[in-house]
Amino acid sequence: MLEVKNLSKNFGSKRVLQDINLRFEPGKVYGIVGENGAGKTTLFRCISGIESHLGTVTSPYPSLKNHLGYLETTPIFMSYITGWEYLKLLCSAKNINTENFEEQNIFNLPLNQYAETYSTGMKKKLALMGVLLRKNDIFILDEPFNGVDIQSNMLITDIIEELKSLNKTVLISSHIFSTLSSICDEIILLSNGSIQKNVKKEDYEALEQSMKKSVLKKQLKKLVID
Amino acid sequence: MKYYLTLQYTRLTRWLKDMGINPVLGFVLGLILFVVLSELLFYKTIYAPWVYGAMALFLCSKWSDAKRNRELRKIFTTKEYYSLRVAENILSSLPFLIFLLMKTAHIPAAILLIASILLAFIRTNRQWNKPIPTPFKKLPFEFIVGFRKSFWAFGLAYILIGKAIQADNYYLGLFGMALIFLTSMLFYQKPEPKYFVWIHTHRAPDFLKRKMITSAICVSILSALALILLLIPFSENWVTTLLVYLGGYIFLGSMILAKYSAYPYEINIPQGIFYALSLMFPPILLIAIWVFYKQSKKRLEPILEC
Numbered sequence: 137m138l139e140v141k142n143l144s145k146n147f148g149s150k151r152v153l154q155d156i157n158l159r160f161e162p163g164k165v166y167g168i169v170g171e172n173g174a175g176k177t178t179l180f181r182c183i184s185g186i187e188s189h190l191g192t193v194t195s196p197y198p199s200l201k202n203h204l205g206y207l208e209t210t211p212i213f214m215s216y217i218t219g220w221e222y223l224k225l226l227c228s229a230k231n232i233n234t235e236n237f238e239e240q241n242i243f244n245l246p247l248n249q250y251a252e253t254y255s256t257g258m259k260k261k262l263a264l265m266g267v268l269l270r271k272n273d274i275f276i277l278d279e280p281f282n283g284v285d286i287q288s289n290m291l292i293t294d295i296i297e298e299l300k301s302l303n304k305t306v307l308i309s310s311h312i313f314s315t316l317s318s319i320c321d322e323i324i325l326l327s328n329g330s331i332q333k334n335v336k337k338e339d340y341e342a343l344e345q346s347m348k349k350s351v352l353k354k355q356l357k358k359l360v361i362d
Numbered sequence: 363m364k365y366y367l368t369l370q371y372t373r374l375t376r377w378l379k380d381m382g383i384n385p386v387l388g389f390v391l392g393l394i395l396f397v398v399l400s401e402l403l404f405y406k407t408i409y410a411p412w413v414y415g416a417m418a419l420f421l422c423s424k425w426s427d428a429k430r431n432r433e434l435r436k437i438f439t440t441k442e443y444y445s446l447r448v449a450e451n452i453l454s455s456l457p458f459l460i461f462l463l464m465k466t467a468h469i470p471a472a473i474l475l476i477a478s479i480l481l482a483f484i485r486t487n488r489q490w491n492k493p494i495p496t497p498f499k500k501l502p503f504e505f506i507v508g509f510r511k512s513f514w515a516f517g518l519a520y521i522l523i524g525k526a527i528q529a530d531n532y533y534l535g536l537f538g539m540a541l542i543f544l545t546s547m548l549f550y551q552k553p554e555p556k557y558f559v560w561i562h563t564h565r566a567p568d569f570l571k572r573k574m575i576t577s578a579i580c581v582s583i584l585s586a587l588a589l590i591l592l593l594i595p596f597s598e599n600w601v602t603t604l605l606v607y608l609g610g611y612i613f614l615g616s617m618i619l620a621k622y623s624a625y626p627y628e629i630n631i632p633q634g635i636f637y638a639l640s641l642m643f644p645p646i647l648l649i650a651i652w653v654f655y656k657q658s659k660k661r662l663e664p665i666l667e668c
Contacts, residue, residue: 185668186560201668202563212555215429216510217503218493225502229561235500250493270561 137161138183138200138274138305143191145175145182145329152178153189153329160274163303165296167316169347170326176309177209179326180276183307195274202230205272209279209309211263219247219254219262226266240269243288256283264292274305281310293319313344363438363446367453381631400461411467415474418458422451422478428485447482454478498580503558505580508549515545516584523591532596536606539588543610546581547617553625559665566662570622570655574615581614613641616651623657626665 138160145153153175160166168176182189184206197203213222223237234240237247243261245254251262260283267275277296281289296319299306310316316323317340325333325343335343375385383391404410425447435443455478462471494513498505509516519541526535562569585607592603620629620637629637640650 184560186556186665188664199563199667201560206557206560208557212557214503214507214554214558216493216507221499221502221506224500225558226561228502230563248493 137196139192139194140183141192141194143179143182143189143193145178145187145189151329153182156191156331158324158331158334160305160307162273162305163300164321165300165306165308165319167320167323168307168309168326169311169313169316169323170309174326175329176326177278178329180206180278180307180309184276197273200274203273205267205270205275207260207264207267207275207277207280209282211259213251213254213259213262215250215252217251218249219245219251222251222262223247223266223269227269230270232270234269237265237269241265242291257285257288260284261288264295268295272304274307275299276307278309279311280308281312281315289315313347317344363442363449366438366446367449383631396457397461404465411462411465411470414458414462414467415470415477418455418474419477419481422454422481425450425454426481426485431485444482448479451478451482497583501576501580503554504549504577505546508546509584512545512548516542519545519588523588527591527595530595532592532599535592535596536599536603539585539592539603540606540610542585542588543581543614546577546584547614550577550614550617550621553621553628556626556665559625559662562666564666566659566666569662569666570619570658573618573622577614577618578611581611585610609644612647612651616640616647616654619651619654619658622662623654625658625661 140156140158140160143153143156144151156179168179170176178187181187183193184204185193185201186206193200195203217225220237224235227234241247243258243265245258245262245265251259254262260280264277264280267277280292280296284292293315296306296308300319308316308320317337321337323335323340323343324331325335325347333343378385378388381388400414403414407413431447434446438446452475455474459471459474462468462474494510496506496509498509519538522538522541523535526532526538559569564572589603589607593600596603616637620633624630624633637650637654640647
């Protein structure tokens, strides 16, 4: 089980995460929702260990990061690196000696082209493929559906279901509520760096309605569209 | 355009502040250093105006990067874009132009001015869809990226070695071999994004060891032929050749340690000065290697051992 206790994060004097307490069980999919700037990505970066933080993140593993796959919102690719070389880098960094990436190329990506020249969706798919090839137990997928075509979205949904059936823990953030509600066992609402709600499947509809009421309508009134 | 240039000035002052240098002091010191080095160059060689002009154009060429220019084209209209590029190049070459005029090198100054304007219309460093083949495909990532960006430098190194053999000029050949190591050192100049360190499952000392072994394998692939080419015709200088060759590995290893000693940031100015001094005085290098190793370990542990 992955457990986050009293996690807080400051950027300078600004507190971006405040006393986060969460438990994530194996074989379950957790959705994290919240407005832009709510702290979702920072929370993911803190859990993964990329960002330092206050509080603790405990897991059954001696080193959590060696069992954790993290898909960034906007995956970064170095210039002059092909898709194949990117996957090789990710695998060799974890002592995985596989090179038959073409066989496992589920998204039919042009692996011999420079990754930097890929479209947004292709970049996301390549990064996801890299995360999956590293054979982890916990997966953090930050906006996995963003910029990806509809067929691949369906494939990603299937991959998440498969990970769940393999008893993996999956944390996802997405702005597409319908996708989250169909695959998540629990949805966590993050607002201004704090956990506002922890919602089970049966209350998803109520959560969606309350989000619409409290945020969308209020915000839309501010915008003047001529 | 005016706002864009002001923004670049603001970025420069912020960078100096991040380096712990007062911007005014930074500009004054920079100017003094520029004048001293320029005077030194003109004192040392009669070809100084041409070398000087080439240096200014090299600086201007940095603004011609295809990716950077693609972004600028998105923001500005065509007219504004070209005006900005010309302004950038003239501003960059201005200190060199003033110095050349002060030295009454009117022809190089005129050529520099024209060339820097023309350079505004050229985009360099284009990334083609077809990747350049590299022998380092299975050893990501520094040498893959570096080789594709700077393969011409290795070609130049081997041309110099060829010329050195032809003209029986040992030191030119030695410079050619050193150029391979110097170019490889530049591959470790910039820190990679944190994610690319975080993905490693090794502890900090192992991570550093693997980086150094990979770099040693890659640089050996590039330099082994240069070593053989120098050892055969210049066999009487074999000790110097081997010392320089071995020194190349040590410098490359120290560069990796220097890079990670500041990670995830770039090497700051005091660290850079310390490193430059250690390269000039090898006994200091031994201390520098130890200091950089300790600092690198400290910098990498929170990312690799969390």
